[in-house]
Amino acid sequence: MPPGAPAEGCAGMTEIKTKSLAGLGLTAQGGAEARVTGLSVDSRTVKPGHLFAGLPGTRVHGGEFIQYALRMGAGAILTDAEGARIAAEELAGNPAALIVVEEPRAALAYAAALWFEAQPDVVVAVTGTNGKTSVASFTRQIWQALGLSAVNVGTTGVEGDWEAPLAHTTPEPITLHRVLAEAAAAGVTHAAMEASSHGLAQRRLDAVHLAAGGFTNLTQDHLDYHADFEDYFAAKAGLFSRILSDDGVAVIQMDSLRGTEMAEVADRAGLEVIRVGRGETCHLRILGLRFDATGQDVRFSWNGTIHQTRLELIGGFQSENVMIAAGLAIASGSDPTEVFKTLPQLRGVRGRMQLAATRTNGAAVYVDYAHTPDALATALKALRPHVMGRLICVFGAGGDRDRGKRPLMGAAVAENADVAFVTDDNPRTEDPAAIRAAVLEGCPGATEVGDRAEAILRGVDALQPGDALLVAGKGHEQGQTVGDTVYPFDDVEQASVAVAALDGHLT
Ligand SMILES: CC(=O)N[C@H]1[C@@H](OP(=O)(O)OP(=O)(O)OC[C@H]2O[C@@H](n3ccc(=O)[nH]c3=O)[C@H](O)[C@@H]2O)O[C@H](CO)[C@@H](O)[C@@H]1O[C@H](C)C(=O)N[C@@H](C)C(=O)N[C@H](CCC(=O)O)C(=O)O
Ligand SMILES: Nc1ncnc2c1ncn2[C@@H]1O[C@H](COP(=O)(O)OP(=O)(O)OP(=O)(O)O)[C@@H](O)[C@H]1O
Ligand SMILES: N[C@H](CCC[C@H](N)C(=O)O)C(=O)O
């Protein structure tokens, strides 16, 4: 809807937007009609006339909250058979329209798209265990450098030509379609979004019309939520098998674990596939990398034609991310040669291999968001060519998240760093000492320092000329979550404070 246009169904001075159930793609039991005044996924946000979606949850079935939504004046209830059974008593005799479907999360996603109506002309999504935020940001930066109005949507919020904070990497569909519509209304024509495995499994982005989808890699994470690794793969594969329509394009990193299988999923779905990697069959092929203090030179080919470019980014994995981003821009209509010209302008995402501080003796402190075994190994290996001395790492694992990855994260650091400090990283509701003990199982030689500020100070203090410190796990995060409380905490700031305290100057 263009800004300023009257909302459908508004009357007089009140200007309340309403839509019919049919207008939201929904059919109520008994053919009941209703005009709804908004959508809610949480009973606590229901307003009179809202459609409340009582969704099956991980802790409780949202059907339990239908009674509260009705008390708040909900005009329609969307749920599954279980939700309708739970709330049967309250629903009986209530005038609210009842919509019962097998997949209420998918139905909610389509209803949200129809409620908010608009999205930027070109939307692409990227999935994978690591690299989503980086790829989404690089894609947005490429589009902006080509003169297009663009945003990226994900872990770091909505960034670019229109900005907004977000609580989730892939927000639930009501928030997602609201921000896409608001960005479009502000003139944004291009959006690159992250598709988290939770978001895919919960159908949060099912109704976004995507021009292209990207895949970076698949390694262990989130096995607290997904039943096993196959279930995790299946969630990610949904981007290509279910969400992209057959005029969409898949951009797949072939060198990653399961890259070949993901390309097969995309092939089977009838998608055009741009293969990215080092192999001869890749369309976008990395031929060589040369690292120096501030970045890397990349020699690559596109459909056989060789190009060379400069990237002001630390770490070979960033060139893989950049190639996926370039592939997404090409897949969604940009000219390849023009896309490649923009690459030297790309800048890293906050908290990803960010040079946070430098000691007087020249030793550097990097802050990175590595919070999986593979990301820690990748980040440390990426720093190695830049470091003549020792590589020191301060890291920890999050509470209320995949427990199996903790010793593996420890082992990745034991293998790839020379000195390690195990500390806290959002213990949430778990016992921090128990989390550290699980990490230490993988790196028994590491020093345990629970307090993260002290661990960073100890890491900085250990830096000799030629050494480097990687502070991993929190990246851009601005808080340390202990229990339900978020204490202000910023790794970049703590690194600067530690260097200032030890060297007597601020960096
Ligand atoms: C584990 C998970 O993904 N949970 C999501 C899920 O909630 P749930 O199934 O746990 O909800 P529940 O507590 O069992 O409640 C069931 C339903 O009742 C509703 N409810 C609940 C209480 C109430 O008073 N009234 C009410 O209506 C809830 O909104 C929910 O729809 O469905 C909710 C509504 O769609 C989401 O808000 C919620 O995200 C929670 C907040 C969350 O923290 N998710 C994280 C883990 C997440 O999604 N992370 C990913 C990945 C990040 C990464 O890549 O690392 C992300 O995309 O951010
Ligand atoms: N292509 C890659 N391969 C392996 N590791 C990577 C890759 N790209 C980034 N990483 C590592 O993963 C960390 C997180 O990167 P990024 O934020 O881009 O990923 P993400 O997939 O968005 O993560 P999240 O799911 O937590 O939002 C980086 O700080 C880096 O250590
Ligand atoms: N979005 C990810 C980020 C985790 C980052 C790390 N700091 C942690 O808390 O584990 C998650 O919620 O699993």
Ligand SMILES: [Mg+2]
């Ligand atoms: Mg992310």
